[in-house]
Amino acid sequence: VSFIPGGLDCSISFVSHILGKVCVHGRQKEILGVLVPHLTDLTKSDCIWQRICWRLVECVPDRWMEAVVLGFVQGAPGADVLSRLLGNLVMKNKKAQFVVTQKMLLLQYGHTTAVLQNLLGYLSLDSLRRTLLLRVLQELLETWSSSSAVKHSPAEQQLYISKAILICLSHLKEPEIESCRQELLTSMMEGVKCHLDSSLPQLRHLGMVVAESISLKINTEGPVLKFEYEEDDETRELKSLLVETPPFCVVPGLPDNDKSEKPGAALPLVPESNEKPHTAASVMPDEELDAELDSDDDLTPYDMSEDKELKIKAPVYIRDCIEVLTGSRSEDVDKWEATVKALESLVRKNPAATREVSVELAKILLHLEEKTCIEGFVELRQRAQVAVLTTDPIPVAKYLTSQFYSLNYSLRQRMDILDVLVLAAQELSCPKFHGKTKHSGAQKPCIQLLPGSDSSKDWRRIVDERIKSKTRRFDMGQSHVELASRPNEFNSVAGHFFFPLIQYFDRPLTTFDLLGEDHLVLGRLVHTLAILMYLAVNTVAVTAMGKALLEFVWALRFHTDSYVRQGLLSCISSLLLSVPMERILADMTEELLETQSWLGDVMEKDPDGDCRRLALQNLLLMENLKKKLEAVPS
Secondary structure (H helix, E strand, O other), X not given: OOOHHHOOOOOOHHHHHHHHHHXXXXXXXXXXXXXHHHHHHHOOOOHXXXXXXXXXXXXXXXXXXXXXXXXXXXXXXXXXXXXXXXXXXXXXXXXXXXXXXXXXXXXXXXXXXXXXXXXXXXXXXXXXXXXXXXXXXXXXXXXXXXXXXXXXXXXXXXXXXXXXXXXXXXXXXXXXXXXXXXHHHHHHHHHHHXXXXXXXXXXXXXXXXXXXXXXXXXXXXXXXXXXXOOOOHHHHHHHHOOOOOOOOOOOOOOOHHHHHHHHHHHOOHHHHHHHHHHHXXXXXXXXXXXXXXXXXXXXXXXXXXXXXXXXXXXXXXXXXXXXHHHOOOHHHHHHHHHHHHHHHHHHHHOHHHHHHOHHHXXXXXXHOOOOOOOOOHHHHHHHHHHHHXXXXXXXXXXXXXXXXXXXXXXXXXXXXXXXXXXXXHHHHHOOOEEOOOOOOOOOOXXXXXXXXXXXXXXXXXXXXXXXXXXXXXXXXXXXXXXXXXXXXXXXXXXXXXXXXXXXXXXXXXXXOOOOOOOHHHHHHHHHHHHHHHHHOOOOOOHHHHHHHHHHHHHHHOOOOOHHHHHXXXXXXXXXXXXXXXXXXXXXXXXXXXXXXXXXXXXXXXXXXXXXXXXXXXXXXXXXXXXXXXHHOOX
């Protein structure tokens, strides 16, 4: 460096070749971990060292450029440091431009948030490079708003692209937003539709957050887009990225500092708003003060401490319950609430009376809407439906499965039908306990499909079982629970639950198309069939159910929705666990070989991580079952 001020020529291409060679062989951290801190200090105030650093990177051959650029982006402590070290490399070298604007953003998705902030902050710190920032934002929005990309790319990549979009938005200036306002609006409308159509809650939340952020940027004065969703750490981190990070301070994780500063920034406004009422009161005329004093506040309230709440007596007959639930008189609201709360126990106590009106009662409960704000209404209605279905399984199951494919039902009602079928099948397939125990009563179904259901209600039973399994006892006495030797009640009715659901899935209706836009319900249907198949173990119809389910899976194996594919792979697991392996090899040999080949493709090529895991699990299950079958002597 001492020769350069004297005007002597100096070449560092040899050093650039060494740097590129070392980085491409996987030693980026070792060499750049030492080199980047030194160059950061040397380039702070010395323009000659800045030019040396630029030449060092520019002279790296194209075949090694990706490894060097990636190492610098990952190792730089901030966007301003990266700008000093690389200069306008992306404007001079096509390979570097491809790596920064295409490969690291659109083709890879494993980099941290800090790397994204370094990369996009670097593009925003120079007027020449800002054109690339706008181009990158446009390409990211095209990918984010593409329905094909949403369906075929993993959720991790969708999250990565969403983060990149929000960081780009944080760096945009008002004139740039004005110039691309229409493009942003178009991408927002297309992208939010694609994401809301997804069956995965994570993708729906991503679409909502990004759409809200774009709306906030393009509508600075007018109304902004606002969705209702439950915030978690992921959504809070995404929203924090919309606030531009200082180029000298990049935080790799969730920006707790930003969250703590936001309330502090709003504190000065609080005293001002609090002072307004006092100011208004000080200038209030005397007449208005007299009017305020002349109020009913000084009246003595009645003593209602001894008043008792009137208890409405619930009906004691099933037919009376039907009359109350179908009545329209507003004065019967209290009785309606009492009926809804008491209906489940009344159905279970009077099975003979329930069977006489079971289908009518199931129809009423399916269409029952909440008249008042009753706590736990959805759960109460569902438990009553399950009670009716388990009391009279065949007629009620025929009715519910027929209504699933009928017209004039909402998607919520169709999913309610699936939930009730699963919970009733679970209850029918579980053995009943008899005798005096501490935990008497009907056993709760352990499979919960209804969103928001609390699976922690069985905590006492789980804890007792764990204590029992780990405690050594010499004599249990009469505390043993007597398990009645009786057949599985689901055995005789499994076909009535299963086959009608699988029968008409490919017949679109006017308001219901499972193979079209209603893929969320299709996903729930597939998961329901998997659970019913699993519960049908050791039943007479299990082999026929397995064959029908395998044909159903084979018809939908290439579905674009990952939630549906996860359900199909769960169906294969249920089939392998429920159908005897001898029957599978005897009746479904060709189908099993084709399924094994398909599972191999899913394990290697499916973009969804859960699908790959389920496919591997099924392949291992197949191998284990084959080994067990071969080990049994003929």
